Amino acid sequence: MFLLLKKRNIIIGLIVVALTVSLCLAVTATVTSAYSVPKTGITVVIDAGHGGADGGVVGVTTSVKESDVNLSIARSLKHFLKTKGYDVVMTRTTTDGLYGMTTKNRKLKDMQERKKIIENANADLVVSIHCNSYPRADQTGAQVFYAPGSVDGKQKAEVMQSVLKDTLGTTRSAMSGDYFILQCSAVPSLLVECGFLTTPSEEKLLVSSEYQEKIAYSIFTGIHTMLSSDNPSIT
């Protein structure tokens, strides 16, 4: 009798465990499907300009480093793209440059490293994030650059510029620019100058996390607009 009871208890115990496990699996499956995003199969490289010893432009009133503003915007852009199901490759994720322990030719090593990352990413689009400078403090507005002679780059830059005009009010036009990062691969590449750190009113905006997010969302909207029109399967 005692043995029988013990056996029955073991069987009941096993049933309870089995039920609990299957319930947990069901809950996990529900949670996973609720938070998973549809994969687009499209890869975007985000390049946060400068980093490490190369801080880029220095903010005229706050002395903020362009490299730090670029990184904040790049991180936020990554978040928006990932949420929509894009694959994202970042050229840098920290404040460090990409020149390693080298003390000589850091800029060259840094740019070679970015080129390598872009070549290996097998991406559909490269977007490099920067902030602008000008000797006079009267220039404002985000502006998009593309590689000279790139028909696809020009078309995509114009889409991006038009979204930035609608969302940020910039009146600038997309232009070709002789930047190394735009010519690292055959992949359509854009460089977005998010605004002027040498104009105090725009610098004030660019250092705020709200505005950094706003710009990142505008750039995300531009990317999604151009890539979803190329790939009707994305919504």
Ligand SMILES: [Zn+2]
């Ligand atoms: Zn820059």
